[in-house]
Amino acid sequence: MSVNFKPLADRVLVEPMAAETKTASGIIIPDTAKEKPQEGTVVAVGAGKKDESMTVKVGDKVLYGKYSGTELKLDGKDYLIVRESDLLGILE
Template identity: 75%
Template sequence: MSTVLKPLADRVLVESAPAEEKTASGIIIPDTAKEKPLKGTVVAAGPGKTDEPMTVKVGDSVIYGQYSGTEIKLDGKTYLIMRESDIYGIVEG
């Protein structure tokens, strides 16, 4: 049985994009040197606040700050839960 998390208010649940495994020139990056990804996909979103409706929706590809959100584990996968204001923008195209 899978766990379902429904964010409240202006919170969103984001699945981070995988960290880069190697550089453009083909050098493999060790785990200790990988940078935390700053891009992910919204997998759940709260309803927003009364005076501030949500801008992002499930499926949006987003960019967020390096220290944004709190990591949580659900069914063996790691996600970030953050406020919509921690998201810098939606990636289109």
């Protein structure tokens, strides 16, 4: 997947995972009750700050804070742009 967007400095473009539609027991969750996803896939990475290289790379699955970053829409898809320091970790 290619996105025509290059984050600046220590920013990362993340594609959030889809929100859960069912509970573990099979109950369907209505749209109004769905929680905002807190994990996603890195789509683009900035060059980093002076004297600091980036830890994450394109394709990494990451966790981020519930209210982190700025939501934006590119080519009809929803993305989140966050600073690398707002990422909580990489899922392996």
